Amino acid sequence: MTRPVRAEATALRWDHRSDQPHVITRRALRRRWRGRAASEYLGTLGWSLVAAPLAALQALAPPRIAPPAPREAIGLGISPLDHPLNDIANLLDEIGCQRVLVRFEWRRMHRWPELCAAIQHLNRPCLAVLVQDRPAVVNQRRWRAGLQRFHQLRPPQVEAVQAVQAINRLKWGCATPGEAWPLQRLAAAAQAHYAPNIPLLGSGVIDFEPLATLRSLIGNPGAVRFAAAAALLYVDRRGGPSNTQYGIFNLRRKIAALSALAAISPHCHDPALWLTEVN
Numbered sequence: 001m002t003r004p005v006r007a008e009a010t011a012l013r014w015d016h017r018s019d020q021p022h023v024i025t026r027r028a029l030r031r032r033w034r035g036r037a038a039s040e041y042l043g044t045l046g047w048s049l050v051a052a053p054l055a056a057l058q059a060l061a062p063p064r065i066a067p068p069a070p071r072e073a074i075g076l077g078i079s080p081l082d083h084p085l086n087d088i089a090n091l092l093d094e095i096g097c098q099r100v101l102v103r104f105e106w107r108r109m110h111r112w113p114e115l116c117a118a119i120q121h122l123n124r125p126c127l128a129v130l131v132q133d134r135p136a137v138v139n140q141r142r143w144r145a146g147l148q149r150f151h152q153l154r155p156p157q158v159e160a161v162q163a164v165q166a167i168n169r170l171k172w173g174c175a176t177p178g179e180a181w182p183l184q185r186l187a188a189a190a191q192a193h194y195a196p197n198i199p200l201l202g203s204g205v206i207d208f209e210p211l212a213t214l215r216s217l218i219g220n221p222g223a224v225r226f227a228a229a230a231a232l233l234y235v236d237r238r239g240g241p242s243n244t245q246y247g248i249f250n251l252r253r254k255i256a257a258l259s260a261l262a263a264i265s266p267h268c269h270d271p272a273l274w275l276t277e278v279n
Contacts, residue, residue: 075099199227
């Protein structure tokens with residue numbers, strides 16, 4: 001099991017215009033947070049040599065899963081604490097959106113009662129994303145307290161939960177993906193206790209980084225068993241879905257690759273892939 005990198009519990013600055021943390025520009029801080037990650041990178045390389053051929057074979061013959069209707073498959077991420085609730089409701093009605101994604105951010109835990117009231121007011125099926133901060137990564141008592149509070153407040157509209165967000169990006173609080181694994185285990189334990197019938201999704205890798213996805217869904221012996229795999233697939237932001245990454249991966253091939261990893265993962269009950277955020 002990968003041990004978390006010990007680092008100070010620094011609260012990261014938030015960029016309200018893009019609704020995400022600011023990029024960490026201090027090189028010394030980045031080096032300190034990632035200073036003990038070499039063993040995890042070596043583990044990722046080893047597992048990729050084993051699992052990549054299996055994933056490639058799986059991608060050539062993917063399972064036949066009936067796709068849901070677009071109105072059932074597509075939802076919209078909303079920020080009820082930052083925008084007038086009536087405006088959000090009117091816009092959702094205008095575009096006919098049936099489902100929403102709402103982030104439960106540990107940095108704003110004090111406003112969760114307002115957030116849950118907004119979800120109940122909108123009365124749509126909701127995917128709740130549990131968004132860690134750096135203090136919760138370093139001090140797991142803070143994470144446990146947040147999990148308990150979330151389930152105490154959780155409105156009935158929540159139909160699924162994604163445990164942890166963007167585990168492969170330092171600015172979201174995890175120095176390495178391995179730091180997210182204890183948080184996901186605690187989230188799974190809380191889910192089993194408070195809401196065993198609600199699906200728990202993981203691992204929450206952002207952008208197209210197949211090695212990080214492989215490591216978190218396959219090369220993680222202590223991983224929890226997710227109901228299904230969840231990924232945040234942001235593609236070429238200056239071009240179309242036909243643009244490629246790593247020479248061959250356009251959007252269709254990216255989805256096929258991630259779906260293959262989900263299908264061969266021993267930690268996913270359902271081979272379906274949830275793209276919880278896309279652009």
